Amino acid sequence: MYDHRLVQTAVIGHKDSDLPVILPMDADELDRWRKANPSRSYWCGLQLGGCGGELSDRRYTTKVCHFAHHLSAPVCHRKDNGESSADHLFIKRGLRSLLGKQGQRGTVETRNLGSGPGDAVDLHLPAARRKLRFQLSSLDYQSWRAANLALGDDLDEVDWLFGADGPLTEELLARNGYSLRFRLDTVGGERRIHIGSRTDDKPAVRWASLEDCRITQAGLLTSRTESVRASSRHPEPFAFPIEGGAVFALSPEASVPGDSPFATEGRRLAVADVRPLGSPVVRGVLSLPDDVETPLAQYVYRTAGPARLLVRDGADGWAAHLDGFVRLDANQAARTGLARALPEQPETKPVPAVRTTRQDPQRPPAPVMAPPAAAAGRPSQARKGVTLTRDQAVVRVRELLRRAAPQGRKLLWPALAEQLGEPLVGMSERDRIDFLVEVDSPLWDTKPVLSVLLRDDSGPLPCLPAVLERLGVKGAGGLAADSSAVRAWAARERERAQALYAKPPRPVPDRLPFTQSARVLTKKQHRQVDASIRSIRHHKAKDDLTGAKVRSSTAEERQKVREVSDRVERKMAVLGDAFPTSKQARRTLSRARLWLKFATPGAVIPPDPSKLAQQALRANSSDLLAELSRTAQEMMEVRARYW
Structure with a gap:
C-alpha cells in the first residue's frame, strides 16, 4: 500500500523537533541533497500538526519528489502538506539566528490560535518591553483588537507583521505611519524569510532579507522603517x-x-x-x-x-x-435653540384649514398634505412675518414637493400660497407657469416632474400642460389638464417621484411618452410599451456605439471637468443623505468620471458599454460642466435651507 499524499515538509531528527526541511521537488536536486545529508531522518513532526511518524524521501523523474509515510506510521490527520506548511518553524529558526548574531536577549515561540500550531510566531524582547507577532493565519479586526489588547497587557509596544496586504495592514499604516509584511521563498531545502515595509508617504512595499534587518530596543528595523520610528510619530486622532x-x-x-x-x-x-x-x-x-x-x-x-x-x-x-x-x-x-435670548415674535393670525381635492371616482382617495409649515413641525415663513424672495420660494416649494412624494401626497396651491405668502400670493397664471418651470428645471429623464403633485380647488393645475411644454416635454402642448393623456402621464410621474424620494429609493420607472390619443392604457399595456421602448433604445444605442470613440477633448477641458467633479464629490461627502437628489448627483458624477476615463489618450472603449457609459461616450465637456455646476448649485441651496 502506497502513500499518495504529496508531503513536501518535515522536521529533522525526531517527532518533537522544530528543525524544518523542504524536500527538493526535482530529482537531480534531491540527489545532491541526499549526498550532502546522508544520515538524516525525517518525521511528520508534531509541531507541523502531523502524526509523529517517520517519513522517507521518494525520488521521481515523472512527477515531483515528496515525502511519504512508512507503512508502520499511525493514521495522519495533518491538514497542510505543502511548501508553506512549515513557515512558522522557518521563521522561528530565522529569528533565533538573528538574536544570536546581534547578541540580543529574547524568546521565540510558535502559537496555536485555534487552527493549528503554525498560526503565529511571537518574538519577545523583555529588555525593550516589546513583542513582535508574525501572523500566519487569517484574522479579522475584532480578533486582532482582542489579541492586541491581550498581548499588550504587560508590554509597551506590540508590532504586527502580516503575510499579505489587507484591511489590517491598512489599519496599521493609518495608525503608525508604517506597516510590516513578511514573505518566504523556497531555495533548495530552505525557506528564506524577507521583511517588507510600507510607509504612508511611499505606498510601494520595499523588501529586505531578514539577515539584513536589525533587532533593537525599537523592535525589528529595516532601513525604511528606521527613519519613521526614529521620528516617534504620535498618531493623530x-x-x-x-x-x-x-x-x-x-x-x-x-x-x-x-x-x-x-x-x-x-x-x-x-x-x-x-x-x-x-x-x-x-x-x-x-x-x-x-x-x-x-x-x-x-x-x-x-x-x-x-x-x-x-x-x-x-x-x-x-x-x-x-x-x-x-x-x-x-x-x-x-x-x-442655543440662543441666550430669543427674539420677540410678531402676533400671528390663525391659519385656515386645508381643503381637500376632488378625487377620480376610479381611484382611492389620495392623502392631501397638511399645510407645509404644520407638516414640518415649525411656524411658516408667512407667520413669522418674513417675506421670501423668489429664489427662496422656488427652493422651499421644491423641498415640500420632495417631502410629499414618498407618501403619494398632493399639495393644494391655495394652501401653499397661504402658508408661504409672497411671492406666491396673487401670482398670475403666466407668473405661475414661469415659477413652476423654475421648480422643475432642468428636465432630466431620471428626475420626475414635481409639479404633477400640485392641485387646484377643482383638480390638476390648468397650467400643467403649458409648464410641461416649457420644460421640453414633447407632445404636451395644446392638451387640456384634465385630458386622459395628461392624467395618465401625471400618474406615472407621481409614481416615479414616489420611487425616487422613498427611503431607501426604489427603481424609477421610465417616463411615459405623450400621445394625442385619449385612450388610457392599462398597467399591463404600459409595461409592454415600456419594455418595447427599452429594447429599441438598447439596440439603437448598441448599434450607434459600435466602434465608438469618445468625443475629442483637450487636456485643459479634461482638467476642468476633473476639478469640478472633485469639488462636487467633496460637497456630497459633507451633505450625505441630507441632499434629496443625491441619486441623480451620483449618476452625474459617475458619468463625468467615465468620460474622463474614456477621454484619456489610449483609453479602451468596452465592446458592450453600460447605459451610463453610453451617455458618457456621447457627452462633451461643456455638457458635463453644466450638469456638474447645476448639481453644485442644488447642494448650496440644500445647505442654505438648514441654516
Whole structure:
C-alpha cells in the first residue's frame, strides 16, 4: 500500500523537533541533497500538526519528489502538506539566528490560535518591553483588537507583521505611519524569510532579507522603517466627517482638562454646546485653529467648511474639529435653540384649514398634505412675518414637493400660497407657469416632474400642460389638464417621484411618452410599451456605439471637468443623505468620471458599454460642466435651507 499524499515538509531528527526541511521537488536536486545529508531522518513532526511518524524521501523523474509515510506510521490527520506548511518553524529558526548574531536577549515561540500550531510566531524582547507577532493565519479586526489588547497587557509596544496586504495592514499604516509584511521563498531545502515595509508617504512595499534587518530596543528595523520610528510619530486622532455640519455656542463656565488627549500644536480647545444636523444638543470639546478669533459666548455659530468628529482609541470622550465658523443672526440662532435670548415674535393670525381635492371616482382617495409649515413641525415663513424672495420660494416649494412624494401626497396651491405668502400670493397664471418651470428645471429623464403633485380647488393645475411644454416635454402642448393623456402621464410621474424620494429609493420607472390619443392604457399595456421602448433604445444605442470613440477633448477641458467633479464629490461627502437628489448627483458624477476615463489618450472603449457609459461616450465637456455646476448649485441651496 502506497502513500499518495504529496508531503513536501518535515522536521529533522525526531517527532518533537522544530528543525524544518523542504524536500527538493526535482530529482537531480534531491540527489545532491541526499549526498550532502546522508544520515538524516525525517518525521511528520508534531509541531507541523502531523502524526509523529517517520517519513522517507521518494525520488521521481515523472512527477515531483515528496515525502511519504512508512507503512508502520499511525493514521495522519495533518491538514497542510505543502511548501508553506512549515513557515512558522522557518521563521522561528530565522529569528533565533538573528538574536544570536546581534547578541540580543529574547524568546521565540510558535502559537496555536485555534487552527493549528503554525498560526503565529511571537518574538519577545523583555529588555525593550516589546513583542513582535508574525501572523500566519487569517484574522479579522475584532480578533486582532482582542489579541492586541491581550498581548499588550504587560508590554509597551506590540508590532504586527502580516503575510499579505489587507484591511489590517491598512489599519496599521493609518495608525503608525508604517506597516510590516513578511514573505518566504523556497531555495533548495530552505525557506528564506524577507521583511517588507510600507510607509504612508511611499505606498510601494520595499523588501529586505531578514539577515539584513536589525533587532533593537525599537523592535525589528529595516532601513525604511528606521527613519519613521526614529521620528516617534504620535498618531493623530481618528476623524469622521460630521455630515451637514453643526451649530454651536461656547460654554465659558466649563474648562477643558489640561491633559486632554485632543490637545494639538497649533490648535486650542474650548467646551461648547454642539448640535450636529438632525441631532440633539450635546456638550463636547471643540478643536479650533489658533490663528482665528475666538468665538464669543453670547452668540451662536455654524461650521464653515468640513467638520470632523475626533476620537482616540482607548481614550474617553470626543472632540469636534473645526477649521472655520460663521456667526448666525438673531432669527437663525433662535431656531437652533442655543440662543441666550430669543427674539420677540410678531402676533400671528390663525391659519385656515386645508381643503381637500376632488378625487377620480376610479381611484382611492389620495392623502392631501397638511399645510407645509404644520407638516414640518415649525411656524411658516408667512407667520413669522418674513417675506421670501423668489429664489427662496422656488427652493422651499421644491423641498415640500420632495417631502410629499414618498407618501403619494398632493399639495393644494391655495394652501401653499397661504402658508408661504409672497411671492406666491396673487401670482398670475403666466407668473405661475414661469415659477413652476423654475421648480422643475432642468428636465432630466431620471428626475420626475414635481409639479404633477400640485392641485387646484377643482383638480390638476390648468397650467400643467403649458409648464410641461416649457420644460421640453414633447407632445404636451395644446392638451387640456384634465385630458386622459395628461392624467395618465401625471400618474406615472407621481409614481416615479414616489420611487425616487422613498427611503431607501426604489427603481424609477421610465417616463411615459405623450400621445394625442385619449385612450388610457392599462398597467399591463404600459409595461409592454415600456419594455418595447427599452429594447429599441438598447439596440439603437448598441448599434450607434459600435466602434465608438469618445468625443475629442483637450487636456485643459479634461482638467476642468476633473476639478469640478472633485469639488462636487467633496460637497456630497459633507451633505450625505441630507441632499434629496443625491441619486441623480451620483449618476452625474459617475458619468463625468467615465468620460474622463474614456477621454484619456489610449483609453479602451468596452465592446458592450453600460447605459451610463453610453451617455458618457456621447457627452462633451461643456455638457458635463453644466450638469456638474447645476448639481453644485442644488447642494448650496440644500445647505442654505438648514441654516
